[in-house]
Amino acid sequence: MPLLLTEEQSMLRDSARGLISDHAPVAHLRKLRDTRDATGFSRELWATFAEMGFAGLLVPEEHGGSGLGAVEAGVVMEEIGRTLMPSPFFATAVLSVSALTRAGSAAQKSEVLPKIASGALLAALALDEGAKHRPLHTALQAVRSGNGFKLSGAKAMVVDGHVADLLIVAARSAGAPGERDGLTLFLVDPKAKGVAIERTIMVDAHNAARVTLDNVEVTADHVLGDVDGGAGVLSGVLDLGRGAVASEMVGLSEEVFGRTVAYLKERKQFGKAIGEFQALQHRAAHLYIEIEITRAAVLKALQTLDADPAGATAAVAVAKARAGATATRAVQEGVQMHGGMGMTDQFDIGFFMKRARLCEELLGDANFHAAQLAQMRGY
Amino acid sequence: MADLDTFRRETRAWLEANCPPEMRQPMTSEEDTFWGGRNAKFSSEPQRIWFERMRDKGWTVPHWPREYGGGGLDGEEAKIVRQEMAAIGARAPITSFGISMLGPALLKYGTDEQKREHLPKITAGLIRxxxxxxxxxxxxxxxxxxxxxxxxxxxxxxxxxxxxxxxxxxxxxxxxxxxxxxxxxxxxxxxxxxxxxxxxxxxxxxxxxxxxxxxxxxxxxxxxxxxxxxxxxxxxxGWDVAKYLLQHERAMISGMGERGGSRPLGQVAADSVGSDGQGRLDDALLRAEIATFDVDEAALAAAAERMVDLAKAGQGHPAFSSAMKYYGTELNKRRHELLMSSGGIDALEWESERSHEGARPRAWLRTKANSIEGGTSEVMLGIVAKRILDLPGA
Missing domain, CATH: 2.40.110.10 (Butyryl-CoA Dehydrogenase, subunit A, domain 2)
Structure with missing residues (x-):
């Protein structure tokens, strides 16, 4: 398969770009931040997303969605990355749909997926506990109780956790933190007794939450997938999520780069455009090359996720590691080349820097993924 | 799609039946490369067999027209041949500037007579x-x-x-x-x-x-x-022809950064450096550098694939080979710095049997030319700045 978008995928990109650039330019995020918006994103815009079929992009057709794949999810994420639009798309339409589709019982799927596709239900994945992304170190306890479990522990950086109607919680039902076996996923009602949710506005003005569970009771019906077998499901879900975040970072990098090159052509010092200086030209050219190579690596990962999901981990590790390193370079060069203006809150460039930092930590940073690759290659 | 699946199966079976096992081993010395030409000598019988079989199949240059001794394959089919060769670690049957540089310029600018005169001798490895x-x-x-x-x-x-x-x-x-x-x-x-x-x-x-x-x-x-x-x-x-040829030369040189089929660098390093109890390279910082290198190498391979696909779809930028040349050569220099670091003092032997007469340090030094030959890295960045980014005065 050519490493290019198909015609349909290009059309999807155009329609996503049209919608997002019209309704959610960076000014949209700025306004949500400055007004300390309680939701942190626009529910109206999410309804439009659902009408256009984006909320149900990955939901199988029999549950009211479009049944599309990783490449299409990446296409939408890339457009989100260009304007930094806060949207439930990632947590609800990508991570949660993926988990439910992979592991959900027939009843769970027909209960939840149509509601997600219609935009009526928001969901969030509660996974990370420590400062760094270490899925196998999950320690939140699931202790058997009657025909169900009692859950206790704490989760951090639960994206959209403050507005979610449904939490997908990774818990340890057996074994010790660090072990692959013994993880179980649960569907948890955020309003259930013992659940405490603290909204944490992050550095990038996007939404996350700390979620604490204190002896929260769940029944066997709330188990998502097999008891103790959550790691397998999780690795598929996370690989897709990583591909999605990498796509967002490609969009972000390209947007920052475009703005920076425009500034190099427009800003004059010493009587000429600063883009005439070779010191800046070479740095800009280098950054362009990094972005193009990363774009190819990310598309490769997304295509692999669709063609051979179980064999995609290496390609995804490459994509996420590259995307992190590239976005980090792009935003740093962006601020530096904008000079003093790049340091001002008035200029948008700082928003990109903040978002890039968050995306870098989301689902594993460049070091995490490079180490994954090293391990897979036997060194 | 079904046709391509069939083609892939047939290609795989043909390569399996025709590529000698010796020709699936990574190259270790300069003799392993066959260059063709009037005075060409094969360094081994498997090398001869492999070259002749590929030549007779038209696969020394799978995507050139059959009338010139090519395979007449379209872009997707030629890609499958490359992928299937890489999958078994098959060596290139011939390395030839006629194929990688002159041929594309002949096909674009040559008269019928020039094409008939030169291209068949290139595909057959008769002229170097x-x-x-x-x-x-x-x-x-x-x-x-x-x-x-x-x-x-x-x-x-x-x-x-x-x-x-x-x-x-x-x-x-x-x-x-x-x-x-x-x-x-x-x-x-x-x-x-x-x-x-x-x-x-x-x-x-x-x-x-x-x-x-x-x-x-x-x-x-x-x-x-x-x-x-x-x-x-x-x-x-002639400058138009020269520039066109340089695009192909740069694309070829950028391929130096990719080494499909050979042993992972981290495992080569483990041979000399050793591993800890968990199988990790016993030098955390070297391991990190190699892992970062592996990430970039895999990404470059994807970019090379995409460059070909973009060109086929008519969406490529003619100056993009300069971008790839820059990245591929810098990456290849990194690879050889890491190989030297991995080998430690063993990699310093210049004249000894054990070192195959200094193969590793000589290769390391050779790569320093990569970012000079075919246009320096600085010239490549200048081309990208001017022709792709349209920066003023570049």
Whole structure:
């Protein structure tokens, strides 16, 4: 398969770009931040997303969605990355749909997926506990109780956790933190007794939450997938999520780069455009090359996720590691080349820097993924 | 799609049946490369068998037309052949500047007669070509070249000197940039001409490099008589041909950063450095550097694949090969720095049996030319800034 978008995928990109650039330019995020918006994103815009079929992009057709794949999810994420639009798309339409589709019982799927596709239900994945992304170190306890479990522990950086109607919680039902076996996923009602949710506005003005569970009771019906077998499901879900975040970072990098090159052509010092200086030209050219190579690596990962999901981990590790390193370079060069203006809150460039930092930590940073690759290659 | 699946199955079966096991091993010495040419010798029987089978199949250049000895495959099919060869670690049956550099320019600019004359000898490995581009005073500023071709009836008389001519001392023919109009502006008086290296007045002198080897020569032309019919493209428009060829040369050089099929660098490092109880390389910082390298190498491979696909779809940027050349060569230098670091003192042996006569340090030193030959890294960045980013004054 050519490493290019198909015609349909290009059309999807155009329609996503049209919608997002019209309704959610960076000014949209700025306004949500400055007004300390309680939701942190626009529910109206999410309804439009659902009408256009984006909320149900990955939901199988029999549950009211479009049944599309990783490449299409990446296409939408890339457009989100260009304007930094806060949207439930990632947590609800990508991570949660993926988990439910992979592991959900027939009843769970027909209960939840149509509601997600219609935009009526928001969901969030509660996974990370420590400062760094270490899925196998999950320690939140699931202790058997009657025909169900009692859950206790704490989760951090639960994206959209403050507005979610449904939490997908990774818990340890057996074994010790660090072990692959013994993880179980649960569907948890955020309003259930013992659940405490603290909204944490992050550095990038996007939404996350700390979620604490204190002896929260769940029944066997709330188990998502097999008891103790959550790691397998999780690795598929996370690989897709990583591909999605990498796509967002490609969009972000390209947007920052475009703005920076425009500034190099427009800003004059010493009587000429600063883009005439070779010191800046070479740095800009280098950054362009990094972005193009990363774009190819990310598309490769997304295509692999669709063609051979179980064999995609290496390609995804490459994509996420590259995307992190590239976005980090792009935003740093962006601020530096904008000079003093790049340091001002008035200029948008700082928003990109903040978002890039968050995306870098989301689902594993460049070091995490490079180490994954090293391990897979036997060194 | 179904047709391509069938083609892939057939290709896999054919390669399985026809590629000798010895030709699936990573290359370890210069002798492992077959270059073709009038004086070509095979270094082993499997090398001969593999070359001849691929030649007879048309797969020394799968995507060239059959009438010239190519395989007549379309882009998707040629990609499948590359992928299936990579999957079994099959070596290239021949390494040839005729295939990677001159051929594309011949196909685009050649007359029917020129194509019929030269292309079949390239696909069959009968003629080995070298490239006469750089001169002592025309390096990065290539268009300032001074080698002159003066009109004399139906011929040109060529005088001047080239330098960094790869393997000129082994080559049968040269494709050469010469100045046919000394009064025109520097880009406008250049022609692209082909001639036999056995012509009277051609001499070559190998240049000893820091690697202790001589892959490059000085090449001298003293009243060399060449028919005017040997000009490729239009007289005085040779710069267009030169640039077109450089795109292919740069794409080829960028491929140096990819090493499909060979052992992972981290495992090579583990041979010398050792591993800890969990199987991790026993040098955390080296492991991190190698892992980062592996990420970049895999990404470059994807970008190379995408570049070909974009070109096929008519969406490629002609200057993008400069971007790939820059990245691929810098990456290859990194690879060899890491190989040296991994090998430690063992990698420093220059003359010993154990080191295959210093194969590793010589290869390391050779790679330092990668970011100079075919246009320096700095020239590549300048091309990207000017032609892709449209930055002012570049």
């Amino acid at each position: 070509w070298c490239q006469g581009y750089s001169e002592p005073n025309a390096g990065s500023d290539l268009a300032s070249l001074q080698t002159r071709a003066e009109s004399n009836g139906d011929d040109y008389i060529i005088n001047g000197q080239k330098i960094w001519t790869s393997y000129a001392n082994y080559a049968d023919w040269i494709f050469c940039l010469v100045r046919t109009d000394p009064t025109a502006k520097k880009h406008d008086g250049i022609s692209f001409i082909l001639f036999d290296m056995t012509s009277k007045g051609v001499t070559t002198k190998p240049i000893l490099l820091i690697s202790g080897r001589s892959p490059f020569c000085e090449t001298f032309f003293d009243n060399v008589r060449v028919p005017k019919a040997n000009v490729l493209g239009t007289v005085n428009r």
